[in-house]
Amino acid sequence: MNDERFMREALREAEAAAAEREVPVGGVIVCGGRVIARAHNLTERLTDVTAHAEMQLIGMAADSLGGKYLDDCTLYVTLEPCPMCAAALAWAQLGRLVYGAADPKRGYTLFSPSLLHPRTEVTAGVLATDCAAMMTDFFKKQR
Numbered sequence: 001m002n003d004e005r006f007m008r009e010a011l012r013e014a015e016a017a018a019a020e021r022e023v024p025v026g027g028v029i030v031c032g033g034r035v036i037a038r039a040h041n042l043t044e045r046l047t048d049v050t051a052h053a054e055m056q057l058i059g060m061a062a063d064s065l066g067g068k069y070l071d072d073c074t075l076y077v078t079l080e081p082c083p084m085c086a087a088a089l090a091w092a093q094l095g096r097l098v099y100g101a102a103d104p105k106r107g108y109t110l111f112s113p114s115l116l117h118p119r120t121e122v123t124a125g126v127l128a129t130d131c132a133a134m135m136t137d138f139f140k141k142q143r
Contacts, residue, residue, distance in 0.1 A: 003098055006030055006076040007127045010100070013040040013053065014078045014134050020045065024134045027053045027077035029061040029070065036073070037061040053077060054085035058092050069093045071119070078131040080107035080124070086115035096121045100131025 006028055013026025017040035026040040037060035042051040054077060062068050070089075074096040081089065081099065086108035089097065097120055108115045116122065 002033075003076070003123060003126045006035070006074070007078070007098065007100055007131075009035060009038065010076045010078050011127065011130060011134065013038055014131070017041045017053070018134065018138050024138045025053045025077065025079045027057050027075060029057050029073050029075050031061070031065065031070075031073040036064040050084065052082065052085050054081050055088060058088055062092070071095045074098060076126075079103050079135065080109065082106050083108045083111045083115055089120065090115060090117040093117045094120050096123070098123045098126050100126055101128050101135060 009028045010026045013028065014024040017026055018024035022041040022044050028035045029037040037057045039056035039060060040053050042056060043049055054075065057075060058070070061070055061073060070092045072095055075089065075094055076098045078100045080101065080103040094117060097116065102124065104110065
């Protein structure tokens with residue numbers, strides 16, 4: 001299935017984040033069946049609390065497409081986006097969001113499921129066990 005294939009790409013980005021001591025969230029944006037952007041969290045490296053994987057990806061994908069709207073794109077991300085990222089995805093008019101692990105403490109659905117654009121389709125839980133395990137392992141090593 002393509003969702004699992006592209007989520008595995010997102011997991012590779014999350015692994016790169018963990019290797020850089022970043023919270024292991026990674027993602028890819030797919031348009032027309034091909035990856036047009038790949039990124040992971042950069043909050044530590046950039047000392048910027050807004051440097052989430054999704055924020056990096058929005059800019060990269062817009063640059064790749066030559067426009068600010070991502071209505072024909074799918075974002076695959078290992079962790080449920082936070083409210084900041086969900087709102088940014090709404091402004092970008094993302095066509096589809098696919099995420100792995102739910103984030104019960106900071107995920108956008110906890111605060112407002114309507115943060116996304118009304119036409120954005122959402123698929124949750126793709127490779128959720130693998131995505132959640134990466135987060136759990138990372139934080140265990142931090143303690």
